[in-house]
Amino acid sequence: MTLSLTLACLWAVAANVIAMFPSRNNHWPAAYGLVALGIPILGYVTYQHGPWIGLLVLAAAMSILRWPVFYLWRWVRRRAG
Numbered sequence: 001m002t003l004s005l006t007l008a009c010l011w012a013v014a015a016n017v018i019a020m021f022p023s024r025n026n027h028w029p030a031a032y033g034l035v036a037l038g039i040p041i042l043g044y045v046t047y048q049h050g051p052w053i054g055l056l057v058l059a060a061a062m063s064i065l066r067w068p069v070f071y072l073w074r075w076v077r078r079r080a081g
Helices: 003-020 028-049 051-064 066-080
Strands: none
Touching (some): 003 028, 003 051, 028 066, 051 066
């Protein structure tokens, strides 16, 4: 397995471990950190393996971080219309 996919798998494991711990603020600081780390990893995966594997990794990350994606979608819809 390449370094980029190894980093993506470690990111997914870290995200799931973080989600197991209780949090008073619904894990938002951790989500910001995961997004900040995940974007360069996603770019690296896409660079090494092409856009289709990059889209698969993006879909996996979006399934882990559902709420930031949901709130982003709501914000975009509010701004558009």
